[in-house]
Amino acid sequence: MTEKDCGHHVEDERHNLQRRLITALIVFVTLILFTILLIFLILRPTKPHFILQDATVYAFNTSTPFNFLTTNIQITIASRNPNDKIGIYYDRLDVYATYRGQQVTLPTLMPQTYQGHKDVSIWSPFVYGNNVPIAPYLGNEISQDIIFGTILLNVRIDGRVRWKVGNFISSKYHLDVNCPAYVGIGGKFLGNSVVVGKYQLVQSCNVDV
Template sequence: MASNGSRGCRCCLCKLIFIVLVIIALAAFLFWLVFRPTMVDFHVTDANLTQFDYANNTLRYNLALNMTIHNPNKKIGIQYDNIEARAFFLHQRFHTQTFSSFYQGYKNTSVLNPLFKGQQFVLLGTQEKVLSEFNKEKDSGIYNIDVKLYLRLRLKFQAIKVGNLIPGFTFGKNIIKPKFECDLKIPLRNNNNGLGFETTYCHLRF
């Protein structure tokens, strides 16, 4: 008798767990139907590179960017807790800039203006190989500079902040940590070579 009772309790527990999971799945699906959350878009619309010199393992640079962040969601605002922009040359980071917290409303576009300026000791590899690659880009007048964006953000709708952007989200203080990569080809303005910067889309990376 006790054995049958235990099996009955386990069966009821399994049914209860199944029902709860179905309810959670339906709630997540309804949330997606109503709000249809979509990831933000990043573009670099302009780049002004006035100095980019490398000698004795020291990189001297002056790069100003104009970036746009577009929130395509109609019913979801975005709270950016932190945005960190890192600049790389030949896979080596040479500068980092952090932006303070801000809120972005529905169907809204915000502008960021990262400025990477200074000098940094960087070991890019063997001196001969590095100088060869650097001189190649110097002769072309266009430098391949990668900017990676590390975000900490939350969704906000009807006074509720949501942790994740896709079904399976959690409520509370959890945050989304997407990363975007902008592969930029930037002409040196001092060259007077007539080359201009083309707007570049930044790709989402996981």
Template sequence: MAEHHLPPESGGKGSVHAGDLKPARRRGYSYYYGDGAGSSEPLRTVCFVVLVILLLAGITALVLYLVYRPASPSFAVTSVAVYSISSVAANSSSAGAGAGAPNAVAASFQCALVIRNPSGRASARYDRLTAYVAYRGEAITAPAEMPPLVQDPDSAVVVAPVIGGAPVPVSPDTAAALANEVSYGVVSLRVVLLGRVRFVSGPFHRGWRSMYARCDLLVGVRSKDPGVGDDRVPEAPLLGNPSCDVDM
């Protein structure tokens, strides 16, 4: 039979016993990469501070916007004086079937416009203001230029420009329809005001914005009696409630 030999016990100085083994010490990688918990704490603090600053800045901007936000101005026509309104016939010497038909309107008005600035903290500045009167979508007066205007917060101002005078070319249908309404004594007109407006809210100065205001009127026209020696301009009554719209 084969003999089994056990390995000889090593009792030399180089022998290693189980009791001599000690757990290996973990290498410190924090020398190269830093400690994870300790290095992320300052970064989190900086991010939190930045977030709080941005949040406070946003809230402050929102509050200032709500406090100093300007409102659009409102317009109203309180009275209209009619100087003249008549259709002008074409040159009778012109050839063609349309000779002698009215193709222009000579009209002149004075409109009292109330401009109100409803903003309680913003003043309004108006520039390049022009006004004209339209009938059925066609201008029957030339644009009348108005001086610049500065308006305090929460205030109203009345302007009364004289609009028109010289004949303005219109289509024959418009001239005929206007003459027909004048004969009946009631004319539907539109007063248009163009320009630009700028709001100044405390330390904030906004840029210029285009403005387009229009007021629809139903005017009662009275014919002046030539036998009465009265040179006063007849004030045309406003029928109904004139409505004004503003686009900016």
């Protein structure tokens, strides 16, 4: 065997070794990912349960003829993790209010939270909007609702969550929460603030993940 043939033989062995190492690494990583996915599917994470506990409307005022709406609402909302072995990371939670499909407050960012197995988290943020433009027909709808003494608001949460199984943390999933709140209109006072309406009823929310 010539020196040139020996050089080719050594180079071929080196390439074969590299291919075997790369193949082994790919198989190893694939097995790990498959195992994690299998565990994740077996445990089958259940989406969190959200409950609207309280909504106090301090301002819900329209200005005419410009069709602007000013709102100031404090809500209390609770979330429960129903899973036995899966934790939930709430990476981002934006809460806001809508009226008849139109957003009428700015989104309020709630703090990031980790929720362990069967844990419950409670938030009480304010959501508000100053002179928010609304569709012309909504001004009439609001006037009618005030006459009847009840306003239907929807408290919405738009967020991102991750699941934690052991040391494995999933990628981010979109969270959409919708909580209806029938608020009775009244001329009450709380401290120095006028309370337009107060809603107190444990109401389950619709949750999509």
